[in-house]
Amino acid sequence: MKTRIMIIDDDSKLNRMLNKYLSQYAYIVDSYTNPLEAIEALENDEPSIIILDVMMPHINGFETCKRIRKISDVPIIMLTARGDVSDRIAGLESGVDDYMSKPFEPRELVARISAILKRTERQISPKKEKGILEYGNLRIDLSAGRAYLSGIPMELTQGEMSVLSLFARHPFNVMDRDAIQNELNGSDWDAYNRSVDVTVSRVRAKLGDDPKNPSYIKTVWGTGYMFIAEPPN
Structure with a gap:
């Protein structure tokens, strides 16, 4: 069964780039520019991991993460152009699993995705x-x-x-x-x-x-x- 990745980012260009890059690793990628639409889709079909941007219209990444955590424990990697301590704390409070600062190297993103998926595979839910x-x-x-x-x-x-x-x-x-x-x-x-x-x-x-x-x-x-x-x- 192939791994599905959900990307939530209002940057359509970045979404297309990540979709093309991640597909090389046999990942199935679903991209959303509207976080509200992504949350609605998540209620019906949960991915293996979510890549979530911080700065977005409608609601930001922190609020999006909080809403996701009400319905799912799916791992979340947050992308942020602001890598200060307050952002990391806010992300951890809202329930993210990992952080990457923009701009980032796609190969590092793949490595982090792989590490999180391996960890969740061996982790038995309490x-x-x-x-x-x-x-x-x-x-x-x-x-x-x-x-x-x-x-x-x-x-x-x-x-x-x-x-x-x-x-x-x-x-x-x-x-x-x-x-x-x-x-x-x-x-x-x-x-x-x-x-x-x-x-x-x-x-x-x-x-x-x-x-x-x-x-x-x-x-x-x-x-x-x-x-x-x-x-x-």
Whole structure:
């Protein structure tokens, strides 16, 4: 079964170029210049991955991503001419999986598409039942803001629970420190007195996770962290 890619970008010329280039790799490409039409199409036929521009008429890429996330967990690569930190944080908040700054090298886009597809192929979706995520002996109740390890409630601060929930909602995605910092700033947590790394360290300790041989949270040197726990079969 061939991989289908949806491109959402108001630049028709770029869409034609990407369609021609990606077709060389046996990808089936659907292009949309209107994000509202793309969202409507997505409700009926979900692609394997979405390439999404930021600056578009009707609604921008961030809002488009938020609307997509209400109906689908399809991987999204965001294209942006503005590569500053605030844009990356806004994208992560809205649910994107990766970023590329314009102009970009098409070969790099293909490499990123391939990497994301390989990751999602090996990733088993966690059990979701009324806001419940399960990974082995870890159970997270998102609606109640509680976590349980081997059935025993974990004693987590609000900030620690926010970080654990963030990781568990995005397994096998690299979470950079900016995204984690932003998550913590929204909780009852003094972001100016405690570092992201200290908070992650506390969560690891309460999970009984060994940083050198992790079962839950892996350090991605120079970037951030990745949640690597597998859901139950």
